[in-house]
Amino acid sequence: MTIASTDDLSPPERHDLGSHGRELILDARNIGVDFKVEGGIVNAVHDVSFQLHKGETIALVGESGSGKSVTARTVMRLLTKRATINKQTRITLSGKDVIALSDAEMRKLRGNDLTMIFQEPMSSLNPVYTIGQQLCEILHLHNRISRSEAMKRAEALLEEVQIPEPAARLRQYPHQLSGGQRQRVMIAMALANRPDVLIADEPTTALDVTVQAQILNLIKDLKAKYGMAVILITHDLTIVRQFSDYVYVMQNGRVQEHNTTEALFQNPRHAYTQHLLASEPKGSAVPIVSNSPTVLEGKDVKVAFTLKRGGFFKPDFFELVAVDKLSLNLKRHETLGLVGESGSGKTTFGQALIRLISNQGGEIVFDGERIDGKDRTAMRPLRSRMQIVFQDPFASLNPRMSVRQIIEEGLIVNNIGKDTRDRVGRVRQALRDAGMPDTILNRFPHEFSGGQRQRLAIARAIALEPEFILLDEPTSALDLSVQAQIIELLRKLQAEKGLSYLFISHDLKVVKALCHRVMVMQYGKIVEQGPVNDVLENPQTDYTRRLVRAAFEIAA
Amino acid sequence: MTDVEIRQDPLPQDETTSRTAPEAPPTAPPANSRFANTSESYAILVWRRFRRSASGMIGLILVTLLLLMSVFADFVAPVNPKESFLGFAPPDGISFMAPDGSFSLMPRVYPTVETGEFDPITFQPLTGPDLENPIELGFFVKGYSYKFFELFPADIHLFGSVDGRPVHFLGTDKLGRDILSRGIVGSRISLTIALIVVTITTTIGTLVGITSGYLGGRVDAWVQRFVDIMLAFPQLPLYLALTTLIPITAPSNVFIAFVIGVMAALGWAQLSREVRGKTLALAHVDYVRAAVAVGAGDGRIIVRHILPNVLSHVIVAVTLQIPAIVLLESFLGFLGFAVKPPLISWGLMLQDTGTFSVIGSYPWILSPVGFVLATVFAFNALGDGLRDAIDPY
Numbered sequence: 001m002t003i004a005s006t007d008d009l010s011p012p013e014r015h016d017l018g019s020h021g022r023e024l025i026l027d028a029r030n031i032g033v034d035f036k037v038e039g040g041i042v043n044a045v046h047d048v049s050f051q052l053h054k055g056e057t058i059a060l061v062g063e064s065g066s067g068k069s070v071t072a073r074t075v076m077r078l079l080t081k082r083a084t085i086n087k088q089t090r091i092t093l094s095g096k097d098v099i100a101l102s103d104a105e106m107r108k109l110r111g112n113d114l115t116m117i118f119q120e121p122m123s124s125l126n127p128v129y130t131i132g133q134q135l136c137e138i139l140h141l142h143n144r145i146s147r148s149e150a151m152k153r154a155e156a157l158l159e160e161v162q163i164p165e166p167a168a169r170l171r172q173y174p175h176q177l178s179g180g181q182r183q184r185v186m187i188a189m190a191l192a193n194r195p196d197v198l199i200a201d202e203p204t205t206a207l208d209v210t211v212q213a214q215i216l217n218l219i220k221d222l223k224a225k226y227g228m229a230v231i232l233i234t235h236d237l238t239i240v241r242q243f244s245d246y247v248y249v250m251q252n253g254r255v256q257e258h259n260t261t262e263a264l265f266q267n268p269r270h271a272y273t274q275h276l277l278a279s280e281p282k283g284s285a286v287p288i289v290s291n292s293p294t295v296l297e298g299k300d301v302k303v304a305f306t307l308k309r310g311g312f313f314k315p316d317f318f319e320l321v322a323v324d325k326l327s328l329n330l331k332r333h334e335t336l337g338l339v340g341e342s343g344s345g346k347t348t349f350g351q352a353l354i355r356l357i358s359n360q361g362g363e364i365v366f367d368g369e370r371i372d373g374k375d376r377t378a379m380r381p382l383r384s385r386m387q388i389v390f391q392d393p394f395a396s397l398n399p400r401m402s403v404r405q406i407i408e409e410g411l412i413v414n415n416i417g418k419d420t421r422d423r424v425g426r427v428r429q430a431l432r433d434a435g436m437p438d439t440i441l442n443r444f445p446h447e448f449s450g451g452q453r454q455r456l457a458i459a460r461a462i463a464l465e466p467e468f469i470l471l472d473e474p475t476s477a478l479d480l481s482v483q484a485q486i487i488e489l490l491r492k493l494q495a496e497k498g499l500s501y502l503f504i505s506h507d508l509k510v511v512k513a514l515c516h517r518v519m520v521m522q523y524g525k526i527v528e529q530g531p532v533n534d535v536l537e538n539p540q541t542d543y544t545r546r547l548v549r550a551a552f553e554i555a556a
Numbered sequence: 557m558t559d560v561e562i563r564q565d566p567l568p569q570d571e572t573t574s575r576t577a578p579e580a581p582p583t584a585p586p587a588n589s590r591f592a593n594t595s596e597s598y599a600i601l602v603w604r605r606f607r608r609s610a611s612g613m614i615g616l617i618l619v620t621l622l623l624l625m626s627v628f629a630d631f632v633a634p635v636n637p638k639e640s641f642l643g644f645a646p647p648d649g650i651s652f653m654a655p656d657g658s659f660s661l662m663p664r665v666y667p668t669v670e671t672g673e674f675d676p677i678t679f680q681p682l683t684g685p686d687l688e689n690p691i692e693l694g695f696f697v698k699g700y701s702y703k704f705f706e707l708f709p710a711d712i713h714l715f716g717s718v719d720g721r722p723v724h725f726l727g728t729d730k731l732g733r734d735i736l737s738r739g740i741v742g743s744r745i746s747l748t749i750a751l752i753v754v755t756i757t758t759t760i761g762t763l764v765g766i767t768s769g770y771l772g773g774r775v776d777a778w779v780q781r782f783v784d785i786m787l788a789f790p791q792l793p794l795y796l797a798l799t800t801l802i803p804i805t806a807p808s809n810v811f812i813a814f815v816i817g818v819m820a821a822l823g824w825a826q827l828s829r830e831v832r833g834k835t836l837a838l839a840h841v842d843y844v845r846a847a848v849a850v851g852a853g854d855g856r857i858i859v860r861h862i863l864p865n866v867l868s869h870v871i872v873a874v875t876l877q878i879p880a881i882v883l884l885e886s887f888l889g890f891l892g893f894a895v896k897p898p899l900i901s902w903g904l905m906l907q908d909t910g911t912f913s914v915i916g917s918y919p920w921i922l923s924p925v926g927f928v929l930a931t932v933f934a935f936n937a938l939g940d941g942l943r944d945a946i947d948p949y
Contacts, residue, residue, distance in 0.1 A: 383850055384850070386849075388845070388849045390845070390846065392842060396842035396846055398847075398864075400864040401860070405860075413850060413851050413856060
């Protein structure tokens, strides 16, 4: 990673500038942004230049902290007060100097020529106004039109983003819409005034895979229809390959390499790009012996929640069945994938199997011992043999405890280890096994990155030398290259310690790389199961087919 | 933790892709690298944020001074607070003027005496400064004798007159007692009441809140209805009714204990409600589930996982509740329901201000209000600063 090679790969001008005869609409040169932080200034974006032609999509790709969102917000002039834009920054949007515009002129520009959609559709809409009111507000801000005319145009917009029954939706509130529909409404808002440039900042990260494919295709269609230019910000390389014409790879606030999508994927030249492309989960699980004994078995497991409908005087209890009589059989050394979209009941099923949630029916057998119906005290002797790693490494480690306390806790409560010295030795060993140095015993969780925290959570689990670990989406909150490392670590630990995993995920790529068998869940039921290659390469049900297509081809 | 030494090894590779940039940008000042290799405890983080709040720091300094003042009250008070001098004497002004009119660095007080002349119209005797007998002031002077910490007899005072004659910086009350000294000594009772009450309410409130929130279900429902009743009670009439239950002949320390008991009994409900809310949220956080998954029992989860995480909230609640109790004491004291003589408290001192004519003629007897104000401001500022510093983590 020498400076010289960096310069060749990311000159301020595009390799194909003006070569395909399209009009240049946005020209950003030398964007630099500094943030004031405790104890000084952090340079978040450094010398980023990019160009955007009419009717094309460029992608800013990078992992969290690479400065891609900050770059986009600089173009929108939506940075926080702590940020300062450096002097040499020049952003020209169809001949206008964006940096020099006054706040009032900028407001006129935003939503009219230049719009943005955000990652989180759940919080981007105001919950107290109807969809219609919020769409009309945008239309009124930039146009002088009557109320009824605005409503008519709002309805047309909703139809354009393919929301069923647009007239009825106008009177609904955001909570009545699903996540995908809300993102469609956000797109409708962004399109309301026919912008020249649309910035989409991770528009589908918070959505399910099948919905993600629909949204991205919608943006693609609308782009073609209105000749918009799109800046797509993402960390997902499959999306980039499918949807963008030109790619900028960002790392640490710099553009490391840029090229046309085709050239970049065929011939990644910068070391970081190569590293990123190589981080896609790959490989497959090591086959297990066929007569491996069963570790965990569930028979007709049912989990239901009693909810109350109706009022105080006329209570109406009904049962929400989250897990509907599911059976499962996990062998020693095996990894079983449990996939499905959000709300399919996969986490509930997993937690019921290790009795963090109680089940209402069925049998759960762990290593020949029936464990359903055991209360917390009765479960305690078994706890050290079954462990869990959670999805969010920021919530799963107590911020007030040091690394040593976190990992040692399980050893203390289970009376593992002769004395303190022995226990600390085990803690160190667990840290080394999880790929962390064993010298961090007195540090606190906030000092570590997401990937490192997930390693700590894994160290906590393996310190007890369990036979079975429930992995509840352990990689979905992590960056791509970190994800690859964690998968590698999990595979290594399985080989070394003979662990069995139940791997809960919605990411079929990771499942393919890690699991022996897979079960596909929908609405609390299992729709399909079998060896991972059979299910993913030759899906039998519509639902699985849709999941597979959405994950590997981003097609709805 | 002697068996744990701190070495610094490089962290594993995914540091390069974490949110903290690995190769620090050249513009980053060395200030950050100072902390890069050391572990910062939670307390240090809070302290670093707290230092940035000006009002918080002022609050901290004032609270420290207040506490020092009340601990060493006899040393700080210039005059014996129980001794009677001339009633309703006005505050003595400090002068930096020598008797001959020239400026001098030695501060002195000229006592007010009758000049021997009369008003030519009313024939009232005229008063004026006694230029012949200035009272020279100084630090660490001999004064009335007291027992240091109730143990060592002493008679050194922080400041006062050099020759032991009484000086009333804030004047005297109707019985001729020095208001400044009484305010200083009175801080003991006022702050002690506040601290004891807050200690009791915090303990009860936290315990009830955590139990209720962690156990949940039916226990939670019933406890919270009881808390509702406590919060719905009209508190002031209750205070007055309960304090009138104490026989008038009861010794003053029994009386104080009773007052503290009543305040504590009525004060814990609000905090328990807040703690319960926090506990409810914490009981479902992943790290608590992880503790269940490693086999930890309820007691361990409460003590190791929930208590440390609600404690920050409790600390803030404490610093904000202390001034409330100080105010309540001064209010009840003014009505004559908190502290009985011969004990001294700020509320009791304000009892003298009950009539309009007294305030009109001798406004200086309102000066205990200044003590209450300073205390309330100091603790509130400290609490606000603490809350801002604790919240983000």
